[in-house]
Each structure stands twice: as structure tokens, then as C-alpha cells.
Amino acid sequence: MARxxxxxxxxxxxxFRALDDVSIEVNDGEFMAILGPSGCxxxxxxxxxxxxxxxxxxxxxxGDTAVSTVERHVPPxxxxxxxxxxxxxxxxxxxxxxxxxxxxxxxxxxxxxxMRRVQAALTLVExxxxxxxxPAALSGGQRQRVALARCLVTEPAxxxxxxxLANLDVHLRAAxxxxxxxxxxxxxxxxxxxxxxxxxxxALADRIAVMDKGRLLQVATPSQxxxxxxxxxxxxFIGDGMVLPVDVRAVHGDGTCATDLYGHRVxxxxxxxxxxxxxxxxxxxxxxxxxxxxSAPGVRxxxxxxxxxxxxxxxxxxxEAHPEALLHLTAPEPFTLAPDTALQLxxxxxxxxxxxxxx
Amino acid sequence: xxxATGGRERVEDLTLLWGLVGVVAVLSVLPLARLLLxxxxxxxxxxxAALTRVLSSPTTWTATRHSLVTAxxxxxxxVAIGAVVAALIALTDIRGRNAFVFCFVLPLMIAPQVVxxxxxxxxxxxxxxxKMIGLAPAMGSPNPLYSAEGxxxxxxxxxAPLVFLTLRAGLRTLPQELVEAxxxxxxxPFTIVRTIVVPLMTPPLVAGIALCFVSCLGNFGIPAFLGxxxxxxxxxxxxxxxxxxxxxxxxxxVAVLSVxxxxIAVLGIYLQDLMLRRRDFRITSTSNPIRPFELVxxxxxxxxxxxxxxxxxxxxxxxxxxxxxxxxxxxxxLTASTATLANYDYVLFEHAAAxxxxxxxxxxxxxxxxxxxxxxxxxxxxxxxRRSRLLRVLNLTAEMPYALPGxxxxxxxxxxFLKPLPLLGVSLxxxxxxxxxxxxxxxxxxxxxxxxxxxxQLDRTLEExxxxxxxxxxxxxxxxxxxxxxxxxxxxxxxxxxxxFNELTVSALLWSSGxxxxxxxxxxxxxxxxxxxxxxxxxxxVAVTIALxxxxxxxxxxxxQGVLPWRG
Numbered sequence: 001m002a003r004x005x006x007x008x009x010x011x012x013x014x015x016f017r018a019l020d021d022v023s024i025e026v027n028d029g030e031f032m033a034i035l036g037p038s039g040c041x042x043x044x045x046x047x048x049x050x051x052x053x054x055x056x057x058x059x060x061x062x063g064d065t066a067v068s069t070v071e072r073h074v075p076p077x078x079x080x081x082x083x084x085x086x087x088x089x090x091x092x093x094x095x096x097x098x099x100x101x102x103x104x105x106x107x108x109x110x111x112x113x114x115m116r117r118v119q120a121a122l123t124l125v126e127x128x129x130x131x132x133x134x135p136a137a138l139s140g141g142q143r144q145r146v147a148l149a150r151c152l153v154t155e156p157a158x159x160x161x162x163x164x165l166a167n168l169d170v171h172l173r174a175a176x177x178x179x180x181x182x183x184x185x186x187x188x189x190x191x192x193x194x195x196x197x198x199x200x201x202x203a204l205a206d207r208i209a210v211m212d213k214g215r216l217l218q219v220a221t222p223s224q225x226x227x228x229x230x231x232x233x234x235x236x237f238i239g240d241g242m243v244l245p246v247d248v249r250a251v252h253g254d255g256t257c258a259t260d261l262y263g264h265r266v267x268x269x270x271x272x273x274x275x276x277x278x279x280x281x282x283x284x285x286x287x288x289x290x291x292x293x294x295s296a297p298g299v300r301x302x303x304x305x306x307x308x309x310x311x312x313x314x315x316x317x318x319x320e321a322h323p324e325a326l327l328h329l330t331a332p333e334p335f336t337l338a339p340d341t342a343l344q345l346x347x348x349x350x351x352x353x354x355x356x357x358x359x
Numbered sequence: 360x361x362x363a364t365g366g367r368e369r370v371e372d373l374t375l376l377w378g379l380v381g382v383v384a385v386l387s388v389l390p391l392a393r394l395l396l397x398x399x400x401x402x403x404x405x406x407x408a409a410l411t412r413v414l415s416s417p418t419t420w421t422a423t424r425h426s427l428v429t430a431x432x433x434x435x436x437x438v439a440i441g442a443v444v445a446a447l448i449a450l451t452d453i454r455g456r457n458a459f460v461f462c463f464v465l466p467l468m469i470a471p472q473v474v475x476x477x478x479x480x481x482x483x484x485x486x487x488x489x490k491m492i493g494l495a496p497a498m499g500s501p502n503p504l505y506s507a508e509g510x511x512x513x514x515x516x517x518x519a520p521l522v523f524l525t526l527r528a529g530l531r532t533l534p535q536e537l538v539e540a541x542x543x544x545x546x547x548p549f550t551i552v553r554t555i556v557v558p559l560m561t562p563p564l565v566a567g568i569a570l571c572f573v574s575c576l577g578n579f580g581i582p583a584f585l586g587x588x589x590x591x592x593x594x595x596x597x598x599x600x601x602x603x604x605x606x607x608x609x610x611x612x613v614a615v616l617s618v619x620x621x622x623i624a625v626l627g628i629y630l631q632d633l634m635l636r637r638r639d640f641r642i643t644s645t646s647n648p649i650r651p652f653e654l655v656x657x658x659x660x661x662x663x664x665x666x667x668x669x670x671x672x673x674x675x676x677x678x679x680x681x682x683x684x685x686x687x688x689x690x691x692x693l694t695a696s697t698a699t700l701a702n703y704d705y706v707l708f709e710h711a712a713a714x715x716x717x718x719x720x721x722x723x724x725x726x727x728x729x730x731x732x733x734x735x736x737x738x739x740x741x742x743x744x745r746r747s748r749l750l751r752v753l754n755l756t757a758e759m760p761y762a763l764p765g766x767x768x769x770x771x772x773x774x775x776f777l778k779p780l781p782l783l784g785v786s787l788x789x790x791x792x793x794x795x796x797x798x799x800x801x802x803x804x805x806x807x808x809x810x811x812x813x814x815x816q817l818d819r820t821l822e823e824x825x826x827x828x829x830x831x832x833x834x835x836x837x838x839x840x841x842x843x844x845x846x847x848x849x850x851x852x853x854x855x856x857x858x859x860f861n862e863l864t865v866s867a868l869l870w871s872s873g874x875x876x877x878x879x880x881x882x883x884x885x886x887x888x889x890x891x892x893x894x895x896x897x898x899x900x901v902a903v904t905i906a907l908x909x910x911x912x913x914x915x916x917x918x919x920q921g922v923l924p925w926r927g
Contacts, residue, residue, distance in 0.1 A: 052823060076823070078829070079827070083823070085820040086820075089823070093843065102828055103828030106828050150824075150828075154828060
């Protein structure tokens with residue numbers, strides 16, 4: 001078990017900043033998801049942690065050992081890390097048992113002990129009786145479990161999971177995700193889970209680090225990330241949030257404030273350091289919007305279109321006086337509003353995005 | 360550096376990397392540099408005497424002219440045959456494709472000197488075959504193949520498969536959509552071939568032409584068998600005659616001749632590069648290969664034409680060779696009572712040099728193949744996955760011993776190894792080891808190319824998964840990477856074995872008593888007038904070659920696709 005400390009890590013590919021001053025602290029035994037769209041630098045970060053690439057600035061420590069600095073680079077062979085690769089990377093010329101035993105053989109573990117541990121690892125992933133099979137003869141989910149058993153048999157201090165569910169069928173994903181969660185609970189290993197799927201990250205992780213364009217945007221618990229995004233990108237990326245300009249009129253001491261949203265008064269949540277300002281931006285969720293009578297207080301919008309999503313509609317509207325400001329919400333079946341119908345929306349909640357720190 | 364930061368891993372990496380750099384440098388840079396040095400500074404002293412003497416000799420320019428005439432002529436014949444056959448095989452719906460490809464590619468795998476010998480048995484006054492059917496010309500009339508035209512025709516036949524293979528590989532990458540878009544626009548198949556297929560196939564065609572030209576230029580076996588009797592000398596045979604007649608004393612002169620022929624080859628490769636650089640031929644999409652055009656009522660005639668070509672080019676000469684190997688002496692007609700296996704008995708069990716040659720050729724080819732695999736697996740690892748800059752530069756020089764004519768490498772090797780090796784004090788010249796060195800240097804690329812493409816098809820995480828468990832480089836190479844690239848490496852090794860087994864160009868210049876190869880013995884039998892022994896020995900090498908090629912057809916799955924040219 002070990003802490004992982006990533007401090008101001010920068011990685012350049014030519015002039016391109018694949019990682020730009022990234023700092024993340026992962027606690028011992030924590031399940032940390034690293035979430036971001038493809039190309040955000042999350043795989044580059046994983047390769048830095050594993051030691052496959054050298055960094056250009058900053059420091060990575062596993063436990064108390066600095067494994068990557070500009071001057072010093074511990075090769076991957078010596079980092080005592082386990083990785084489950086996206087492609088599983090099972091060796092096709094070896095049986096399941098040989099795949100799992102490889103790390104033990106390398107470490108010089110001899111046979112009764114080695115066989116016992118391989119057997120135990122296979123039992124743990126519920127693959128007893130598969131020891132002599134070849135990877136090619138296994139299903140996707142079984143291959144995934146072999147990869148997991150192979151990674152854990154050497155009891156690594158830190159386990160990196162690189163989009164481990166991306167290659168599985170949808171119906172298998174939930175089951176495997178459960179398996180990871182149980183696994184983490186049982187072993188207590190520090191786990192870093194790379195994914196672009198926020199539902200997966202939300203379901204599994206203790207905390208989530210959101211990355212975009214090589215930068216770390218926010219590290220927070222799943223609920224905090226959803227309720228209190230640190231900036232507009234996170235607000236837009238997580239949970240399909242709407243980012244709108246608001247005027248913060250008055251800040252109350254309890255982390256709430258009074259705002260004006262296109263002339264509509266809304267009570268919103270904010271940080272304790274929030275100041276009154278006319279150019280703030282707020283993040284709204286679809287669930288924060290409610291259709292009310294046209295005469296009731298609220299924001300007057302017009303329907304742009306309704307998209308059927310199976311059981312409900314995603315309703316897209318724009319604010320009547322500001323056609324560039326779009327709002328979306330869900331409406332249950334049956335739903336029969338023609339485009340351009342007027343709709344009055346009551347905003348019940350919102351989060352004022354903290355202003356960027358003054359540079 | 361303390362051990363915790365991976366001192367041992369670094370040492371292992373660097374030792375292997377620099378070891379490979381050293382090996383590649385010794386195999387390619389050292390001999391070629393030594394050859395160039397000899398050209399300007401014979402025996403270590405700067406002098407233009409040898410250079411002037413060779414370049415002012417009319418013999419040099421006659422041979423150069425002959426080389427260019429036969430190389431261009433052979434290329435034209437090869438391209439005409441190879442391109443038409445490639446188009447028919449890749450684009451149309453003819454039947455029995457795999458069997459045809461096997462037969463058509465066969466001349467490439469059979470030694471040029473054997474092809475030459477077979478054709479000589481087909482024509483001429485003493486042709487056993489022609490005698491049997493009563494068509495043999497009168498005794499004393501010259502064999503029509505002993506001429507420039509003969510050399511050109513045989514070079515064309517020998518290297519048509521080269522053009523065929525490069526073009527077919529190109530046609531396989533031609534996306535279906537490009538052709539279908541043309542069809543959808545209303546173009547006829549013929550218009551599509553003319554306006555879409557041919558323009559896009561320019562790179563493989565140009566590459567095939569260049570490859571074919573350089574191969575024709577460097578060919579020794581065909582001009583040696585057909586040109587020397589007619590005193591029609593090309594540069595490789597001129598070099599051979601000088602060296603065989605006068606020994607190492609003329610090394611400086613033949614070094615200059617080697618530089619001349621090497622320069623022509625380099626010029627050819629450079630022109631190819633220049634032509635391809637001027638336009639953008641990149642094919643953007645990848646998809647299924649094109650669906651064959653239906654020949655309908657032309658299918659049968661085309662099939663008959665193709666098989667007729669195979670029979671004329673391959674079967675008839677081989678039958679002529681076989682018949683000659685069965686007569687007691689040249690000129691004796693073959694009948695039930697004259698037919699004999701005595702020639703085989705003689706070369707297999709009586710003639711000492713022939714017996715030795717079997718052992719030598721088998722040993723040299725197998726050893727070279729194994730050593731090349733041992734070199735190329737880690738070499739390709741550093742080239743493809745580690746992207747070592749130093750090795751990438753060396754990779755280009757590693758191509759040279761193969762791209763350049765074989766005589767160039769042979770002369771360079773003599774220059775390097777004539778003097779005793781430093782420290783050891785023994786000279787490799789006049790031993791079998793100098794031939795082994797040349798085989799490894801020359802055929803390294805044959806093994807390297809498939810292994811490199813093998814690495815490109817492998818998922819590197821397979822290696823990283825082993826690395827992360829703590830396995831160091833040598834262990835990963837042995838337990839993970841070698842098993843994964845084994846199919847391509849084996850296929851490459853087989854190609855090396857067959858090529859080396861049938862080789863003559865290098866060994867003709869480097870053999871010594873006790874270190875004869877099969878090619879050398881066939882050559883000396885023929886030169887000594889023992890055509891029946893030559894035919895018997897040549898038939899045996901053909902049998903071994905075909906047997907090995909056929910055996911690969913039954914190992915589907917074990918050997919990688921796309922490495923062995925005769926497998927569809």
C-alpha cells in the first residue's frame with residue numbers, strides 16, 4: 001500500500017504540453033479516478049506514474065520514494081506497480097496460469113509457493129479451473145479478470161487501471177465495475193482508475209481528478225464534483241451542466257447567495273469566499289429546472305426541440321429575450337409541445353462557479 | 360547512480376544497444392568504408408594510379424556498357440511480364456491463383472545459375488530435350504543463349520516475379536472504394552485501370568523497377584553462364600575473371616570496378632527516390648481489397664495464357680535440366696537404355712568437393728539464418744519500439760550490403776579480412792568464415808524487414824505488462840517478445856536460408872578449397888564442360904528448394920502471412 005504524490009508534473013512532446021503542471025495527491029488505499037475526454041493527458045499521466053516515459057518537470061513519489069524527477073528515473077521494472085491495460089495485454093503464447101505466474105517467476109518465487117499464490121489469485125477473480133486455458137479461449141470479461149489477477153498476484157503497492165472497461169460489452173461493464181469496487185474494498189490497494197466515462201468514475205471512485213488539455217481542473221469527491229464544479233469546463237463536462245451568466249446581488253454567510261438570472265431571482269449555492277459581482281457564472285442542472293404556469297414567476301423560454309430519449313424527452317429551450325442562452329431539461333412522456341411554444345421555467349437551485357484566482 | 364534508480368537495467372539496455380550498433384557497423388559500414396578507401400588509397404597510400412588505370416581501360420567501359428544494356432533490357436522484360444501478371448492476378452477473377460503464384464515466383468527462389476543452366480539445356484545442339492523430339496540444331500552451331508539477348512531474356516524471366524511481388528503488394532492496399540467510386544461514376548473497368556489503378560500504383564511500380572534494375576545489374580550467375588563463353592563480359596563477371604585469374608594482387612583494381620558498379624546501383628536507387636518524391640501518392644483510406652473484375656468469356660483464354668507462360672518459363676527449362684542430368688554424357692540421346700542415375704551418384708557420393716559443398720551450403724545458410732534472427736529480434740526492438748536514432752541511421756546502412764551488387768560486398772570483405780584480424784592474428788581470407796560473414800551482412804535485411812513489420816503489428820503493452828512486473832530487457836526479449844515475433848522471424852529465416860542456399864555471386868569470389876558452396880561447384884562443373892554433373896547437382900538444389908517451399912504451405916498459422924513471397 002502506498003501514497004502517490006504527483007507534484008507539478010509537466011511532459012512535453014515537442015512544443016505540445018501533454019501534461020501541464022499537474023499535481024495530485026492520492027492517499028494510501030484510496031480509489032482515485034482520473035477523468036477526462038480522450039487526448040486530455042490522462043494516459044500520458046498513467047505512463048508517467050508507471051515510468052514508461054520520463055517527465056520534463058516536477059516530481060512523482062510512490063510512498064516516500066521519489067520515482068520520477070528530472071534527474072532521477074526509476075525504471076518501470078522497479079516501481080512495484082500493477083497495471084491493468086485497456087487491451088488487457090495478456091500474453092497469447094502462455095496459459096492463464098503462466099500469465100498470472102510471470103511476475104512471481106521474475107521475482108524468483110519458487111514453485112509450491114508460486115503455485116499457491118497463482119491459485120489464490122485465480123480464486124479471487126473467480127477463475128478456478130481456467131488455469132490451463134489460453135487467453136484466446138476466454139471471453140472479454142474473463143480476460144479482464146486474468147489481467148486483474150496477474151496484476152494483483154505480486155501484491156503491488158499501487159494499481160493503475162487504464163480504461164479497463166472500455167473494451168467490454170455494455171452489459172458486462174456494470175458487473176466488472178462492481179468487481180473492481182469489491183476488489184478495492186477487500187484488498188485496500190491504492191488504485192488509480194483512468195477513464196473517460198464519468199458514470200464509471202462516479203460509481204467507483206473515492207475521489208475524481210478531472211483533466212482537460214493536459215491540465216488538472218479539479219480533484220473532488222463525485223458528489224462535490226457534481227454539485228460544486230470548480231470551473232466552467234468541469235461544470236459543462238460533468239453531468240451536462242448549463243453555464244449561464246448571473247448577477248450575484250447578495251452573499252449570505254451560510255454558503256448561499258441571492259442572484260439575478262436574466263431578471264429572475266434565484267437562490268443559489270456558492271463558496272464562502274464568494275463576493276457580490278455582476279459578471280459571475282452559474283452552473284445549472286437539468287433537475288434544477290421546473291416547468292410552471294406561464295403567469296408564475298420564472299424565466300420565459302421558447303422550445304427549440306424535443307428529443308425522445310426512451311421514456312422521457314430531453315427538452316431544449318432558449319430564453320425568449322436571449323436566444324443564445326440555452327436551457328435543457330427532461331420532460332416525461334407523453335409530451336406534445338411544438339417548437340417555438342412559450343414555456344415558463346422556475347430555477348430551483350444552482351451553483352455559482354468561483355471566479356478564477358487573480359493572476 | 361545507485362542501484363535503486365535502475366543502474367542494472369540501464370547497463371543492460373546500453374550494453375545491448377551498443378552491442379547492436381557495433382554489430383551493424385561491422386556488417387555494413389566497415390566493409391563499404393574499407394572499399395571506398397581502397398578506391399582512393401590502395402594499400403593505405405593515397406594514389407590515383409589504380410583509379411586512372413581502371414577508368415582509362417576500354418575493358419572497364421565495355422563491361423559497364425554491357426552491364427547497363429543487360430540490366431535495362433532485363434528490367435524491361437521483367438516489368439512487361441511482371442506487371443501484366445500482377446494485374447491479372449490481383450484484379451481479375453482467374454482461378455487457381457495460389458498454384459499459379461507459387462509456380463510464377465519459383466524462378467526467384469531458384470539460383471540464377473541454375474536457371475541459366477536449365478535454359479542452356481533447353482536450347483543448343485546438345486539439348487537432350489530437343490534431341491528427343493528431333494529438333495536439335497546441327498552439332499557445332501552456337502547456342503543462341505550465349506549472347507546479350509540471351510542474358511536479357513533470362514534476367515527478365517528471373518526477376519519478373521520481383522516486379523510482380525511489389526506490384527501485387529501495392530494492389531492489395533488499393534482500397535475497394537476508389538474503384539467502386541469510379542464504377543459508380545460510370546467508368547468501364549478498362550478506364551478504371553487506366554485512370555485510377557495505374558496512377559496509384561506508380562510507387563510500387565517504380566520501386567519494383569528499381570529493385571529489378573539493381574538485381575539485374577548485380578546478377579552474376581546468368582552472365583557468368585551465358586556471357587563468359589561468348590566473351591560478353593559485364594562488370595560482375597569482369598571482376599570475377601580478374602580476381603580468379605590474378606588473385607589478390609589486383610584487389611585495388613577490382614575495388615575500383617566495384618565502386619563503379621556500386622555507384623550505378625546507388626544512382627538507380629536515388630532516381631527511384633527522386634521520382635516518387637515529386638508527387639503525392641498516399642492512399643488515405645484503408646479498407647477491403649478490391650473485388651476482382653470478372654473476365655467472363657476471356658477468363659479461360661487468360662488462364663491458358665498464364666499457364667503457358669509458366670510452362671515455357673519454368674517447366675520446360677527444368678525438364679531440360681532433368682533430362683540432361685539423366686544422360687551419361689552430353690550429346691548422348693536419352694532413351695530407356697541410356698538413362699542413368701550415375702550423375703547423381705557421382706555428385707552425391709564420389710566427388711569430394713560436391714559432397715563438401717552440401718555440408719557447407721547447408722551449414723552456412725542455416726548458421727546465417729539463425730545468427731540473423733538472433734541479431735534482428737533485439738535490433739528491430741530498438742528500431743521500432745525504442746526509436747533509437749543512432750540505429751535508425753545504421754538501419755539505412757544495413758540495407759546497403761543487400762541493395763548493392765553481391766560482388767561489391769565480396770570485394771569489400773576481402774579487403775577487410777585479407778590481413779590477419781587484429782589481436783587474433785588469423786586471417787579469415789580463404790576460409791569459410793569470410794563467406795559466413797558476407798551471408799550475414801548481405802541477408803540481414805531479408806530477416807530484418809519481416810521482424811520490423813512484426814513489431815509494428817504487436818501491441819507494445821504486451822512488453823510493458825512484463826516490464827511492470829519487474830522483468831528486465833533480456834528476460835522480456837526471451838520470454839515475451841521472441842515467442843511473439845517467432846512466426847515472422849521463422850519465415851524470415853526460411854527466406855534467408857533459401858536465398859543463401861542458392862547463392863553464387865559472393866561465394867564465387869570468396870570460395871577456397873574446402874570451402875566450396877553448391878553454387879560454386881555447379882559453376883565449376885559447367886565451366887569444366889561437365890554439364891551432366893552440373894545438371895544433376897542443380898536438380899538436387901532445385902529439389903531441396905521446392906521441397907522447403909512446399910513444406911511451408913502446410914504450416915498455416917505457424918508461419919507469418921506476407922513474408923514468404925510464394926504463399927498467396
